[in-house]
Amino acid sequence: MSILRWRNLRWVLVAVLLEALGTAAVAVAQPQSGIVRPTSEPPKPSLQLGAELYAGNCSTCHGIAGSGITKGRLGAGHILGEGPPLRGVGARAADFYLRMGFMPLRNIYSQPGPLRERVLFTEKEIVSLVKYVASLGPGPGIPHPNPAQGNLSKGLQLFTDHCAGCHQALARGGFVTGALVPPLQTLTSRQIAEAVRIGPYLMPRFSRTQISDADLNSIIKYVQWTNHPNNHGGWGIGNIGPIPEGLVTWWIAIPLLLIACLFVGRRIRRS
Amino acid sequence: MRLLRWLLVVLSLGRLGRRRTQAQADEQRIVPKGSPDRGAENLVLVLLALAILFAAGFLFVYGWFAAPSMPNELLGIALGGALACVGGALLVVGKRLVVSEELEDEYPGDNPDEQREVVQIIHESGSRITRKRLLIGAGTAAAGALGVAALAPAISLGPIWDTGPLDRTPWRRGTRVVDEKGKPISADDVLHYTFYTGFAEGAPKEDMASYLVIVRVDPAKLHLPPGRGGWAPDGILAFSKICTHAGCAIALYRKPTFTEVEPNPALVCPCHYSTFDPYTGGTVIYGPAGRPLPQLPLEIDSDGNLRAAGNFSARIGPGWWNVRSKPTYGVS
Numbered sequence: 218m219s220i221l222r223w224r225n226l227r228w229v230l231v232a233v234l235l236e237a238l239g240t241a242a243v244a245v246a247q248p249q250s251g252i253v254r255p256t257s258e259p260p261k262p263s264l265q266l267g268a269e270l271y272a273g274n275c276s277t278c279h280g281i282a283g284s285g286i287t288k289g290r291l292g293a294g295h296i297l298g299e300g301p302p303l304r305g306v307g308a309r310a311a312d313f314y315l316r317m318g319f320m321p322l323r324n325i326y327s328q329p330g331p332l333r334e335r336v337l338f339t340e341k342e343i344v345s346l347v348k349y350v351a352s353l354g355p356g357p358g359i360p361h362p363n364p365a366q367g368n369l370s371k372g373l374q375l376f377t378d379h380c381a382g383c384h385q386a387l388a389r390g391g392f393v394t395g396a397l398v399p400p401l402q403t404l405t406s407r408q409i410a411e412a413v414r415i416g417p418y419l420m421p422r423f424s425r426t427q428i429s430d431a432d433l434n435s436i437i438k439y440v441q442w443t444n445h446p447n448n449h450g451g452w453g454i455g456n457i458g459p460i461p462e463g464l465v466t467w468w469i470a471i472p473l474l475l476i477a478c479l480f481v482g483r484r485i486r487r488s
Numbered sequence: 489m490r491l492l493r494w495l496l497v498v499l500s501l502g503r504l505g506r507r508r509t510q511a512q513a514d515e516q517r518i519v520p521k522g523s524p525d526r527g528a529e530n531l532v533l534v535l536l537a538l539a540i541l542f543a544a545g546f547l548f549v550y551g552w553f554a555a556p557s558m559p560n561e562l563l564g565i566a567l568g569g570a571l572a573c574v575g576g577a578l579l580v581v582g583k584r585l586v587v588s589e590e591l592e593d594e595y596p597g598d599n600p601d602e603q604r605e606v607v608q609i610i611h612e613s614g615s616r617i618t619r620k621r622l623l624i625g626a627g628t629a630a631a632g633a634l635g636v637a638a639l640a641p642a643i644s645l646g647p648i649w650d651t652g653p654l655d656r657t658p659w660r661r662g663t664r665v666v667d668e669k670g671k672p673i674s675a676d677d678v679l680h681y682t683f684y685t686g687f688a689e690g691a692p693k694e695d696m697a698s699y700l701v702i703v704r705v706d707p708a709k710l711h712l713p714p715g716r717g718g719w720a721p722d723g724i725l726a727f728s729k730i731c732t733h734a735g736c737a738i739a740l741y742r743k744p745t746f747t748e749v750e751p752n753p754a755l756v757c758p759c760h761y762s763t764f765d766p767y768t769g770g771t772v773i774y775g776p777a778g779r780p781l782p783q784l785p786l787e788i789d790s791d792g793n794l795r796a797a798g799n800f801s802a803r804i805g806p807g808w809w810n811v812r813s814k815p816t817y818g819v820s
Binding site: 287299300301328329382383393394395396416417418419420421422423424426427 | 677679681682683684739740741742743744745746748749750751754756758761763773774775
């Protein structure tokens with residue numbers, strides 16, 4: 218009796234449909250991931266809105282009023298939170314981490330790192346949150362760089378001195394022992410300035426005595442130039458250096474030489 | 489001049505020992521006898537002589553110029569020219585000197601008669617060449633010259649005999665630490681979570697032993713080796729910036745923002761990712777470096793500036809045969 222007969226197959230179909238419906242029901246029953254927001258928000262950014270958003274989205278790991286949680290404790294919903302204190306980090310850090318999509322973590326159990334997620338907060342919510350975090354303690358404000366005043370060739374030299382070791386000569390990123398180094402294309406001037414001064418995650422920070430504001434303008438100008446470098450050879454090959462350049466030898470030049478050999482050589486004629 | 493002399497020796501050797509046997513002329517030939525082409529042979533000799541000159545040129549350029557002013561284009565022209573001339577000589581030999589015959593048989597397996605015929609074919613293909621030993625001598629000389637040129641970079645291996653300069657550093661007790669502009673580095677300027685490059689005051693900029701990488705860490709987390717108790721005032725550490733693997737400058741610093749989930753601080757070299765732990769005095773925690781990063785003891789003077797409190801803990805720089813022996817540093 219073949220299982221492919223319809224009278225057997227229809228039970229298989231029913232089982233599959235029930236399975237799909239069950240899975241959908243279970244998925245709907247999971248707690249929703251995403252942003253928790255108050256049901257009605259005021260029209261303008263406010264400290265109160267920031268406090269409410271913080272309480273709903275950040276306090277699980279960063280603690281009440283930014284005190285930080287360093288010994289993992291189970292929080293609301295039995296979620297293990299762990300996060301550094303935010304007192305004194307200032308508007309600069311909050312603006313950076315929120316606008317880059319680094320925070321809030323998409324998956325609360327994932328390692329924090331320079332992985333950008335889609336920013337789910339609205340502009341009003343971000344401004345409110347930044348206001349709130351800035352109010353937790355005295356801290357640095359948001360920088361206002363001006364890359365138009367920078368010098369591109371000085372920026373190349375400074376970037377090579379301070380940044381290219383980890384971020385690669387054309388800011389394409391890379392790896393350091395135990396750390397992922399992100400590429401720097403698509404960053405705004407403000408985000409670059411904030412990152413240099415904060416030193417997010419495993420990156421060192423650079424103070425004004427090490428990189429002055431004028432130098433920072435030049436570095437930002439260079440980093441934004443790397444979005445469209447002038448590839449003199451005509452083909453950038455990803456601008457990441459010797460490996461694609463070697464592949465051009467192996468996969469393009471050598472096959473071309475072999476094809477030339479085919480044309481130059483004589484075929485053996487078999488009778 | 490020497491090479492030319494050797495070439496003449498080879499040429500004269502080629503003239504001796506030439507034996508003509510008529511035995512093979514009696515057997516039936518497979519490959520037709522080709523007419524001699526002395527013009528082609530002369531061309532081959534000229535090309536091989538040019539190859540020897542190019543290779544000698546490579547050796548000369550590599551040995552003559554110091555590394556910072558090495559004209560790489562001349563090296564490329566010399567090596568490329570040598571290879572091109574050898575290639576050209578082989579081309580002429582193949583096209584005009586070797587008598588070629590198209591045969592359609594497969595290579596004979598076990599038949600001894602057919603194997604003997606193949607040997608005979610190969611032998612007779614060279615029958616057109618009249619100065620065989622001369623050409624072989626010239627080819628050997630060209631190959632030898634190329635081989636010597638390929639070994640030329642051995643000149644850069646160092647230190648060969650005089651290891652004295654590797655024993656000296658500009659640091660003494662009291663030498664001030666300055667930045668690249670010559671301004672003394674103050675202990676208050678050294679912040680947490682970043683790193684600085686320091687130099688010995690008064691030392692020339694090319695002195696590799698003058699470069700330092702300076703970081704500040706939490707003194708409670710330090711586990712320095714015994715004897716280095718006072719080497720890190722306020723948690724400020726200074727290490728040689730020259731990686732102990734192959735001599736690159738250590739330009740990378742990894743620091744944790746949140747120690748619960750991120751690794752400890754580490755100094756990393758960008759070339760091969762040798763990773764050094766500042767907490768334990770520069771021990772290697774990853775990568776190909778074979779010995780820890782040498783540490784310089786620091787002290788803070790009455791103006792608040794950083795000064796050396798002695799010399800490095802070990803020799804700086806990449807490894808060589810005596811690198812682990814006790815250096816005879818100056819007053820410590």
